[in-house]
Amino acid sequence: MDHINNNITKLQIEQRNWDPNNNQTQISHLALDIGGSLIKLVYFSRNKDDVNQNRDDDGLFSPTECLKLCSASDNQPVLEGRLHFAMFETSKIDDCIEFIRSRKLYLGGFRHTEPSYSGQTFIKATGGGAFKYTDLFKEKLGINLDKEEEMDCLVTGANFLLKAVPREAFMYMDMQKQFVEIDHNDLYPYLLVNIGSGVSMIKVDGDGKYERVSGTNLGGGTFWGLGKLLTKCKSFDELLELSHQGNNRVIDMLVGDIYGGMDYSKIGLSSTTIASSFGRAISDKKELEEYKREDLARSLLRMISNNIGQISYLNALRFGLKRILFGGFFIRGHTYTMDTISVAVHFWSKGEAKAMFLRHEGFLGALGAFISYEKHGLDELMINQSDERVPISPTFAGNKIFCRLNEDLNES
Numbered sequence: 001m002d003h004i005n006n007n008i009t010k011l012q013i014e015q016r017n018w019d020p021n022n023n024q025t026q027i028s029h030l031a032l033d034i035g036g037s038l039i040k041l042v043y044f045s046r047n048k049d050d051v052n053q054n055r056d057d058d059g060l061f062s063p064t065e066c067l068k069l070c071s072a073s074d075n076q077p078v079l080e081g082r083l084h085f086a087m088f089e090t091s092k093i094d095d096c097i098e099f100i101r102s103r104k105l106y107l108g109g110f111r112h113t114e115p116s117y118s119g120q121t122f123i124k125a126t127g128g129g130a131f132k133y134t135d136l137f138k139e140k141l142g143i144n145l146d147k148e149e150e151m152d153c154l155v156t157g158a159n160f161l162l163k164a165v166p167r168e169a170f171m172y173m174d175m176q177k178q179f180v181e182i183d184h185n186d187l188y189p190y191l192l193v194n195i196g197s198g199v200s201m202i203k204v205d206g207d208g209k210y211e212r213v214s215g216t217n218l219g220g221g222t223f224w225g226l227g228k229l230l231t232k233c234k235s236f237d238e239l240l241e242l243s244h245q246g247n248n249r250v251i252d253m254l255v256g257d258i259y260g261g262m263d264y265s266k267i268g269l270s271s272t273t274i275a276s277s278f279g280r281a282i283s284d285k286k287e288l289e290e291y292k293r294e295d296l297a298r299s300l301l302r303m304i305s306n307n308i309g310q311i312s313y314l315n316a317l318r319f320g321l322k323r324i325l326f327g328g329f330f331i332r333g334h335t336y337t338m339d340t341i342s343v344a345v346h347f348w349s350k351g352e353a354k355a356m357f358l359r360h361e362g363f364l365g366a367l368g369a370f371i372s373y374e375k376h377g378l379d380e381l382m383i384n385q386s387d388e389r390v391p392i393s394p395t396f397a398g399n400k401i402f403c404r405l406n407e408d409l410n411e412s
Contacts, residue, residue, distance in 0.1 A: 030108030034129025153368025197221030220330030246298030253279025309344025329362035
C-alpha cells in the first residue's frame with residue numbers, strides 16, 4: 001500500500017451494551033445469523049454528531065449511503081463507532097425480536113432501490129432461520145430479511161477476523177492460551193470447523209474460495225439436547241457450567257479400566273485414555289438418577305469434543321492441512337472444551353497439526369452477513385493498535401477503513 005488515507009473510518013470493536021436512552025447514538029448495519037439453536041446479532045453504532053444526514057424520512061440508509069458512511073473518502077469526516085454483539089436462544093426468538101424493537105435496531109437496515117421493493121426495509125440475515133422466520137420478522141417488526149448464503153458468510157467472517165483483528169487467533173493447551181500471529185500471505189489454505197447445532201468442515205483456499213469437505217451431525221445441538229435429557233439443565237450455559245464441575249472418569253471407561261490400571265504402551269495409549277465414552281455405565285449397577293449431573297455433563301462434553309477434534313484432523317490430513325481453526329458458539333471460550341479438542345488434534349496428528357480458536361468464534365456468520373452490506377467491498381482495511389498502523393488486505397475490495405480494537409476484547 002503506497003499511502004494511508006487520513007480520512008478513514010475508525011471502528012472500535014467491543015462487547016459493550018449500547019444505551020438505547022442515549023440520544024446521541026445511531027445504529028446501522030444490523031446483521032443476523034439465525035441458527036437451529038442460537039441467534040447471533042452484530043450491529044454498528046456511532047455518535048450522531050459524526051453522521052451526515054443522508055437518510056430518508058424514516059432514518060434508513062439506502063445501500064449506497066450505507067457504503068458511503070462505512071467507507072472513507074477525502075470529502076468525509078472520520079466516523080467513530082463500535083461493533084456490538086448479542087446472542088439469543090432460537091427457542092426464545094421473541095426475546096430477540098423485542099431486543100431489536102426496544103433498541104430500534106431495525107433502523108440498521110436499508111431500502112432496495114428497485115421499484116418492486118419500494119418503501120420496504122431489509123436487514124441482512126444468514127442461517128436456516130433466515131428462511132424459517134422470514135414471516136415472523138415481517139409480522140413483528142415490519143422488516144424483510146435479505147438472505148446471504150450461510151457458508152459464504154462463515155468464510156467471509158473468519159477471513160475478516162483473521163486479517164483485521166489483532167490477537168484474534170490462539171492455541172490452547174494445558175490450560176494455557178497462546179496467541180498466534182498469522183502471516184496474511186500464508187493464511188491459506190486452512191480448515192474451518194464451524195461447530196453449531198451440527199458441524200461443518202470447510203476447506204478455505206482464499207477470499208471467496210472454499211469447499212465444504214465434511215461435517216458431522218454430532219455437534220452443539222447434540223450436546224445441548226442430550227445434556228438437557230440427562231441433566232434437566234434449562235440452558236446451554238447452565239450445562240456448560242455444570243460440566244466444569246464434573247468428573248468424566250466415573251462414567252467413561254478408560255484404558256486402565258480394561259488393563260488393570262496399566263497403560264497399553266504398545267500402541268501409545270495411557271491408562272487415562274478414554275476407551276469408551278459412558279462405558280462404565282455398562283458394569284455399574286446404577287440408575288440414571290444415581291449419577292451426578294455434573295459428571296454426566298462432563299462425560300458428554302468430552303465425548304462430543306473428542307469426536308469433533310478427531311474428525312477435524314482426519315479431514316485436515318486428507319487435504320494436507322496443518323492449520324485447523326475452530327469456530328461456532330459451541331466453544332464459548334470454555335477452557336475444557338478447547339483443551340479437549342486441542343488434545344485430540346495433537347494426539348491424532350502426533351503433534352504435527354495445530355488446533356486454533358477465535359475470540360469471536362460464535363459470530364462468524366453474523367459478521368459475514370454484516371460485511372455483505374458492502375457489496376462493492378473494501379480494498380484495504382486499516383487497523384490501529386497501540387498507535388501503530390498496520391495495512392492488511394481483507395476479504396473484500398474497495399475503499400479504506402480504520403479499526404481501533406481493544407486488547408481485552410472477549411477475554412474470559
